[in-house]
Amino acid sequence: xxxxxxxxxxxxxxxxxxxxxxxxxxxxxxxxxxxxxxxxxxxxxxxxxxxxxxxxxxxxxxxxxxxxxxxxxxxxxxxxxxxxxxxxxxxxxxxxxxxxxxxxxxxxxxxxxxxxxxxxxxxxxxxxxxxxxxxxxxxxxxxxxxxxxxxxxxxxxxxxxxxxxxxxxxxxxxxxxxxxxxxxxxxxxxxxxxxxxxxxxx
Numbered sequence: 546x547x548x549x550x551x552x553x554x555x556x557x558x559x560x561x562x563x564x565x566x567x568x569x570x571x572x573x574x575x576x577x578x579x580x581x582x583x584x585x586x587x588x589x590x591x592x593x594x595x596x597x598x599x600x601x602x603x604x605x606x607x608x609x610x611x612x613x614x615x616x617x618x619x620x621x622x623x624x625x626x627x628x629x630x631x632x633x634x635x636x637x638x639x640x641x642x643x644x645x646x647x648x649x650x651x652x653x654x655x656x657x658x659x660x661x662x663x664x665x666x667x668x669x670x671x672x673x674x675x676x677x678x679x680x681x682x683x684x685x686x687x688x689x690x691x692x693x694x695x696x697x698x699x700x701x702x703x704x705x706x707x708x709x710x711x712x713x714x715x716x717x718x719x720x721x722x723x724x725x726x727x728x729x730x731x732x733x734x735x736x737x738x739x740x741x742x743x744x745x746x747x
Contacts, residue, residue: 547575552582560593580662662689668699680717687722 704722
């Protein structure tokens with residue numbers, strides 16, 4: 546069974562059209578079973594499609610000469626540019642963080658559907674946009690609810706995470722792990738970054 550760390554480079558190969566055979570089939574099976582990788586794949590696919598839609602611009606043969614003749618004489622070197630040249634890894638990290646921030650903001654704005662995630666959802670009841678853990682029932686492991694209302698009357702043996710929604714804990718509820726509510730886009734971004742990092746470290 547493919548894990549998320551193995552899937553990430555294969556996603557890039559697939560989008561470049563270089564992935565074939567059994568690796569392609571294994572990646573498809575992983576994307577069907579893993580919501581996090583599927584969401585990342587969709588985001589990268591959308592970005593790739595937008596880049597491919599850009600029209601190539603052909604510069605005239607004399608453009609370089611015109612630009613060079615119009616430039617002022619060389620001045621003292623820019624300290625900021627010098628710092629970037631001396632620290633290329635940090636510069637790449639900043640660009641990566643900016644792109645990830647933009648992607649996460651786009652996902653936050655685009656995602657309007659209820660999402661329920663957990664390893665044990667057989668005792669969870671969903672009524673419209675409300676997710677209920679009934680009294681006398683136990684959800685084993687973590688429970689994540691996004692864009693919905695969560696009402697817990699029974700037990701959850703892991704962490705409880707509510708993203709852009711509401712949480713109602715009855716007096717009969719018992720949560721073994723931590724209870725986290727993410728209501729702002731910035732908090733959601735930090736949550737997704739943490740989720741992404743933990744996924745890669747598996």
